[in-house]
Amino acid sequence: MLNTITDHVSVSDTQTRSPRLWIPERVLFTPAALDEDWEQQILRRVQSLNLPIKELSQNRLKGLRGESERDTYNIAKRTLAVVTAPPSSFKLSPIPPSADWQFHIAEGCPAHCQYCYLAGSLSGPPVIRVFANLPHILENRFTPGSKEVLQTWYPQSKLEMNEAKRSVKRNKFGGMKYVYDRDTMKALRCFFESEITKRFPNAEILYWT
Numbered sequence: 439m440l441n442t443i444t445d446h447v448s449v450s451d452t453q454t455r456s457p458r459l460w461i462p463e464r465v466l467f468t469p470a471a472l473d474e475d476w477e478q479q480i481l482r483r484v485q486s487l488n489l490p491i492k493e494l495s496q497n498r499l500k501g502l503r504g505e506s507e508r509d510t511y512n513i514a515k516r517t518l519a520v521v522t523a524p525p526s527s528f529k530l531s532p533i534p535p536s537a538d539w540q541f542h543i544a545e546g547c548p549a550h551c552q553y554c555y556l557a558g559s560l561s562g563p564p565v566i567r568v569f570a571n572l573p574h575i576l577e578n579r580f581t582p583g584s585k586e587v588l589q590t591w592y593p594q595s596k597l598e599m600n601e602a603k604r605s606v607k608r609n610k611f612g613g614m615k616y617v618y619d620r621d622t623m624k625a626l627r628c629f630f631e632s633e634i635t636k637r638f639p640n641a642e643i644l645y646w647t
């Protein structure tokens with residue numbers, strides 16, 4: 439779970455910012471997670487990093503709410519919760535409307551992209567959850583719902599989210615999102631393709647959306 443995370447960077451920042459390791463400020467364990475074999479390995483890893491640990495008295499995550507949505511966001515993004523995954527998480531599930539499939543060993547994201555595509559689709563505080571009962575085997579767009587949530591999380595953001603300057607894209611499920619216009623998308627695509635080719639010469643780009 440302690441992945442290398444790159445903070446949100448603008449196109450012009452990519453040469454100057456380097457990835458940094460995300461370390462939670464505290465780790466919560468639910469009672470159900472503490473009963474799992476895999477949990478012992480997670481616990482040892484957390485202890486070796488000297489991170490504050492809290493064993494919860496119940497399986498429901500509590501203590502993540504701050505006085506405002508912004509406080510709640512900050513508390514949750516700095517917290518790792520070791521929990522048990524629901525039975526539905528044991529099956530591969532499709533990701534509509536793409537042809538991809540997903541299987542989660544963890545949920546949430548510790549990064550701070552001001553255009554976060556999860557905003558508006560998460561229920562509750564955006565805490566990072568890792569599942570103890572599973573064997574370990576950017577899109578530049580916003581929606582009406584994500585814009586509303588992002589404005590409470592990043593009230594000072596200068597990120598441009600003006601619907602009038604965007605194109606509307608609809609999916610077959612009735613959802614809509616505001617994306618960059620054709621010329622901007624073309625420039626972005628050229629940039630990413632050229633950078634990926636330069637930095638990962640053997641990589642194959644499967645699709646662009």
Ligand code: SF4
Pocket residue numbers: 446547548549550551553554555556576
């Ligand atoms: S989930 Fe949101 S914050 Fe995390 S990398 Fe994606 S866009 Fe950024």
